[in-house]
Amino acid sequence: MKTGLENKVVLITGGASGIGLASARALLEEGCRIVLADLRPDAALAELGALRSQDVHAVTGDISVPDEARRAVRETVERFGSLDVLVTSAGVYETTGVEMSDEEWERTLAINVSGTFMCARAAIAEMARHGWGRVITLSSMAAHTGGGAAGPAYVTSKSAILGLTKSLAKHAGPHGVTVNAILPGFIETPMTDKIAAGDQEAIRAMTPLRRNGTAEDIAAVVVMLASEGARFITGAQINVNGGLVMD
């Protein structure tokens, strides 16, 4: 079956790095038009723009600020006339532990949870106008394990994404919009760069598929969930972790 993604308009928060950027590359290859929303999207915009400049746009902003989240959706529609797929990949990782500052707790939840909600709410309203849409959220294996290196703010935020995904799926379903969560395992991106090499090796050794994940492994599942073949999947949680956690 074809993916049916040609000419779909995709907004990717956190699209300037890691999983978001790999998803942008994969969806551009499927013929989508792409908007990257990130704090500093210029380098990614230049990279993708070199491939098909007329089909790529960037919005510079902080999605934890509600007006900036709404602006990302609004600018997408202004630039390309529609919004079909939202990928909420913007996120921050926290390893401080329970001794973290009040500010770090609030900032992590503001970006990972509130930013996801603000973007998704505005996007679903737009998708509902034409009765078709896909929202793909990024949770984490840490929501099931309680986290390895990840601290309580990160684990809480990624667990909250699971509840949010189900709630939004119920709200959006009658409008023809699916909402699904991907739970990546350990994925080699700038976010996980700082994890010690020995710890990365230990994770690899425990993983049934005997390797750590790549951003492209997650991007392939983003394409799958966005595609026509995934039309009856909503409110789902998709583990993509090489078998490290199975449930």
Ligand SMILES: NC(=O)c1ccc[n+]([C@@H]2O[C@H](COP(=O)([O-])OP(=O)(O)OC[C@H]3O[C@@H](n4cnc5c(N)ncnc54)[C@H](O)[C@@H]3O)[C@@H](O)[C@H]2O)c1
């Ligand atoms: N890498 C992993 O192992 C892993 C595992 C599980 C879940 N995830 C989740 O996947 C998502 C992407 O992670 P990644 O590994 O690609 O990370 P990354 O650090 O490579 O990319 C995250 C992007 O989000 C952007 N961002 C951060 N705060 C923002 C804000 N307030 N407004 C706009 N953009 C902002 C960053 O600038 C960056 O470009 C995150 O939500 C992360 O929690 C990653």
